[in-house]
Amino acid sequence: MLTLDKIYHAAFVLKKVARKTDLIRATKLSKQCELYLKTENLQETGSFKLRGAYYKISQLTEEEKSRGIIACSAGNHAQGVAMAATQSGIQSLICMPDGAPISKVEATKQLGAEVRLVKGAYDDAYATALQLQEDTGATFIHPFDDDEVIAGQGTIGLEILDELENPDAVVVPIGGGGLISGVAYAIKHLNPNVKIYGVQAAGAASMVKSQQEGTPITLDQAETFADGIAVKHPGDITYQLVEQYVDEIVTVSEDEIAAAILALIEKQKVIAEGAGAVSVAAVLFHKLPVEGKKVVCIVSGGNIDVNILSRVITRGLLTSGRNVSLTIALTDKPGQLQEVSEIIARCGGNVVSVHHDRSDANMAITSCFLKLGLETRDHAQIVQIQKELTQAGFHLVSERV
Structure with missing residues (x-):
């Protein structure tokens, strides 16, 4: 069960492996609010996912570790699991969708994991990983629907409150919901006045649709270049936490994500992948009631494939009128x-x-x-x-x- 004590324990465990990433004032990005960026794109593996993966693996029993580790990921959780497993001397196998950026696949291999590419999206890789876990008996590390993983991600919420006095709102990307669940739980327990806003890509709005239906649903497809949040089915645990602690969820278009990536590069010298830029896109395109507020956007990752970066920049230029x-x-x-x-x-x-x-x-x-x-x-x-x-x-x- 997720508790505030567990999040604080995760922060203690992660001191030696995860950076306390900078919270920087983004003076050039928005005139409507006092905007700050929580730069998880500068984490050791290029995203926040290291936090949850490492904390989860640190809490496994020796018997669970001895069976090896299996996971599924669009790329960022894969790198977190690979790094944590390798540092702990554990073999790891990661199932990734065959459309995952080559840079993420290669980075995962370099961190010591065996990679198996699965045809389809994240959810197809998830199904394959579950089957392999059943066949081999390996220990499965879920990318978001797990209390220890959520606790690891929640350490970002502790850092935000430590780095910035009395923020009015925190804007968080949502895929399966692990990041926003941990951040919202931590912040709402320590300062319930802070608004927590979630952002999804319009083409993969599984949490938004689930809230509309009143239960976790599965999308027919998840279409977005923000591969880190292209999840058809949100977590059951995360859905309940989002329902309880998140104030509002909005969606952004592909063009708006591209424009946010361009703005981050040009105005803040920050590289974000699509999933990492959706929070900024929601602010730039006035999707949230943050005028005159002190707002933190979590830039959750920076592992964008350089092969598509030029296309994203071109789309961003068109969307921004450039x-x-x-x-x-x-x-x-x-x-x-x-x-x-x-x-x-x-x-x-x-x-x-x-x-x-x-x-x-x-x-x-x-x-x-x-x-x-x-x-x-x-x-x-x-x-x-x-x-x-x-x-x-x-x-x-x-x-x-």
């Missing part, structure tokens, strides 16, 4: 491109690509489409450019913001 593509119908005569360029330059935009298309069968023979890629400051600047082009007599066929 890039736009315009298509303009022109009469094909000299001087048109110069006039368009002068308007864009006068508005402060930067042309990065130009395509002159005369081949569309639907246009007049004497016409063409001018397709431009622009770097812009924000959505307001895009609107200004569109307005001035229209006032100058140019016809905008389409724009992609």
Whole structure:
């Protein structure tokens, strides 16, 4: 059973392995609130998961350790289990979905675990791990639905209250619910006035749907690039704790997550994976009532695959109004491109690509489409450019913001 004493005991055990990560003031991210970032992305394994995994393994009996350890994970719990097991001299086998980022798979192997890739999502890897556990008798380390694991994650709540006096709200990513359960339990017992808000990806909102149904449900699919929180079924223990201690849960879109990742990189020099950035996305896109409040966002992990980082940044630029593509119908005569360029330059935009298309069968023979890629400051600047082009007599066929 989860208790505050157990969370304090976990904090004592974790002193030698888990960093007390910095709580930094994010002055450049939000003007609506006094925002702080709890940087669990700077943890030894790149996420908070080390806390719960290590504490759970530390509490196993010698007989349980002797049977070896098996776990399932989208990547972050895998690294926590692998590191904790290896340091304790225990063999570990981790089942991971075959779509897990290569960087997380390789990092897990380097930490000493055997990795088995399973076709499908996290829940498919979970089913395979349970079957292997039954076949081999190994000790199963659940990624979130376990009191000791939750207690380990709850140490983050103790650290937040130690690092910041009287926060008004703490915003926490939710996948299976282990992180928010531990954090909410710790904080609500020590300062019940603090609001605890959870955030899920809209494409994997299993906890939100479970609350709507009044019982833990299983989604048909979990579709999000925030693989660390792509969970179809929340925990039974965590569901009950969330119901009791969490004030509100909201969802954010893929574009909003990408924009948050970009903002963290550009304005705070912080690298977050999708799951780690959802808390910040909820604040940036005004999903929560935090105006004028002292708010902590837990950046739960930074293990983003560099192969998709450039695509995430591109999506973030589009969502934030930093890039736009315009298509303009022109009469094909000299001087048109110069006039368009002068308007864009006068508005402060930067042309990065130009395509002159005369081949569309639907246009007049004497016409063409001018397709431009622009770097812009924000959505307001895009609107200004569109307005001035229209006032100058140019016809905008389409724009992609």
